[in-house]
Amino acid sequence: MSDMDKTHSAHPSPRKYLMVASALVVLTAIEVGIFYIESLGKGIIPILFILSAFKFALVGMFYMHLRYDSRLFSIFFITGLVLASLVTLALMTLFGMFN
Amino acid sequence: MANLNTTHSEHEEHTTTGLNNRKMLMWAFLGSDCMFFAALIATYVIYSGQIVGGGPVPEDVFSIPVTSVSTFVLLMSSMSMVLAYSALVRGQIKNFQIWILSTAFLGMTFIGFQVFEFRDFVLHGLTPKTNLFGSTFFVLTGFHGAHVTLGIIWLLSLYFFSLRGGVTPERHLDVDLAALYWHFVDVVWIVIFTVVYLLGVFPGI
Numbered sequence: 001m002s003d004m005d006k007t008h009s010a011h012p013s014p015r016k017y018l019m020v021a022s023a024l025v026v027l028t029a030i031e032v033g034i035f036y037i038e039s040l041g042k043g044i045i046p047i048l049f050i051l052s053a054f055k056f057a058l059v060g061m062f063y064m065h066l067r068y069d070s071r072l073f074s075i076f077f078i079t080g081l082v083l084a085s086l087v088t089l090a091l092m093t094l095f096g097m098f099n
Numbered sequence: 100m101a102n103l104n105t106t107h108s109e110h111e112e113h114t115t116t117g118l119n120n121r122k123m124l125m126w127a128f129l130g131s132d133c134m135f136f137a138a139l140i141a142t143y144v145i146y147s148g149q150i151v152g153g154g155p156v157p158e159d160v161f162s163i164p165v166t167s168v169s170t171f172v173l174l175m176s177s178m179s180m181v182l183a184y185s186a187l188v189r190g191q192i193k194n195f196q197i198w199i200l201s202t203a204f205l206g207m208t209f210i211g212f213q214v215f216e217f218r219d220f221v222l223h224g225l226t227p228k229t230n231l232f233g234s235t236f237f238v239l240t241g242f243h244g245a246h247v248t249l250g251i252i253w254l255l256s257l258y259f260f261s262l263r264g265g266v267t268p269e270r271h272l273d274v275d276l277a278a279l280y281w282h283f284v285d286v287v288w289i290v291i292f293t294v295v296y297l298l299g300v301f302p303g304i
Contacts (some may be wrong), residue, residue: 014185021178028174031297032167038303045298052293056286063181063282070118073126079128084137088144095145 011068020062027055112169125276129283131211132246136287139242140294143235147299149296154229157236157299160220169212170292173247176283180254184278188267196261199274202281203254206247236295243291253277 012020031051034044061067066074092098114120174272217237220226227237255283257277260266266274298304 011185011187011188014182017178017181017185021174024174024177025171026165028170031293032163035163035297035301038301041303044301046304048293048297052289055289058290059177059282059286063177064279070116072116072118073122076123076126076130078130080133085134087134088141090139091141091145097145 011065012062016062020058023058024055027051027058109203119272119277122272123277125279129279132283132287134241136189136239136290139235139239140290143239143295146231146235150230150232152230154233155220155223155225156232157295160223160225161296161300162216162219163296163300164199164291165212165216169209169216170288172205172212173288175283176209177201177282179205179279180278184274187266187274188268188271191242192261192266195266195274196248196258199258201260203251203258206281210244210251211245213240213247237293239295243284243287246287250281251278251282253280257263 013034031048034047036039037044040047060077066077147157179198179201183195183202183229184197186192186194217240220233227232227234254277257266257274272295
């Protein structure tokens with residue numbers, strides 16, 4: 001069966017959804033926790049981005065079922081995401097945020 | 100009553116891709132909405148720290164503990180949304196109604212937090228007209244709040260529709276589309292919470 005013809009395969013069980021929710025709560029708690037570690041300095045930026053990206057991926061893959069659905073849906077979403085990220089980076093560069 | 104298990108599969112659509120057109124449209128819309136919010140977030144970021152004309156700055160108004168609670172509420176609403184959809188595809192209409200109502204209630208709680216926060220900011224002298232921070236912040240979070248509000252109306256509509264027997268496991272796509280929208284709104288808040296709140300007032304930078 002081609003990827004384009006693929007109907008969506010089995011979705012996670014409620015138990016898995018609860019596990020994902022627990023992971024999201026823990027990650028958020030970690031984000032808030034490290035916010036109070038001033039000594040991290042600018043090092044907090046990549047840490048927070050990685051944690052947020054992980055949360056983003058968990059919601060996208062499991063809650064929005066991208067992991068189980070047609071790859072075309074992922075293409076639509078990720079294309080928008082990539083364009084959005086590039087535009088954001090371009091604006092930040094234009095305004096000298098990285099100087 | 101049909102009892103779809105987790106291995107249910109949609110009948111193949113009579114489209115070029117074999118996929119449902121409504122679902123494709125929703126994903127295309129979410130992709131475009133990514134760019135919409137990216138523009139607002141980018142505007143906030145590039146103007147952050149450039150407060151001209153006085154007025155409150157993020158450190159004066161943001162309360163990370165309060166916003167953390169509202170973030171938790173929205174994350175839980177995403178969980179209840181996916182459990183609502185899961186209950187529906189299993190034919191558990193009562194559970195679906197409970198979970199979707201919970202999702203709407205959690206969404207309303209989040210909006211309540213936003214209203215409380217906005218009101219508090221106004222009392223501290225921050226409005227969309229005060230300075231660049233006020234303009235960019237209120238436009239960004241205001242649009243997000245509008246998205247959440249529309250989502251709540253959508254969810255409540257599905258709930259009341261289900262009371263009349265209009266939501267069935269065979270029509271799970273109707274709920275799937277609402278769920279995709281709701282999760283997207285949650286995902287956008289994940290980004291906003293990190294970029295605007297946490298990084299906005301982190302004392303170490």
